[in-house]
Amino acid sequence: MKDYSNDPVLSKLKFIERSDLLRVINGTYIAERFFGKSCSWFSQKLTNQIKNGKPCEFTKDELQTLSNALHTIALELQDLADELV
Numbered sequence: 001m002k003d004y005s006n007d008p009v010l011s012k013l014k015f016i017e018r019s020d021l022l023r024v025i026n027g028t029y030i031a032e033r034f035f036g037k038s039c040s041w042f043s044q045k046l047t048n049q050i051k052n053g054k055p056c057e058f059t060k061d062e063l064q065t066l067s068n069a070l071h072t073i074a075l076e077l078q079d080l081a082d083e084l085v
Contacts, residue, residue, distance in 0.1 A: 025073075034069035035062070 031042035043049075044056040058066065 025070075030066070030069050030073075034065055034072075 027042045027046065028039035031037045031039050035042065044051060045058050045062070048055045048057060050056075
């Protein structure tokens, strides 16, 4: 897996280093529900792909949105798990 530790934005996305979580989290779902964007947009940002000669990066606001999205999903999963017992 690519090392993002030197990237000022991507280094904050520690879940990138956890391939087990990437198999669980659906990028299309997050892109559409929380950003109103496509899966390819999310993937380009997440992997820091080069587009029009520049690396795609999450803005500070997008990082906050992503953080909020992950917290929301975590709470929803916790609620669902609590309902099962």
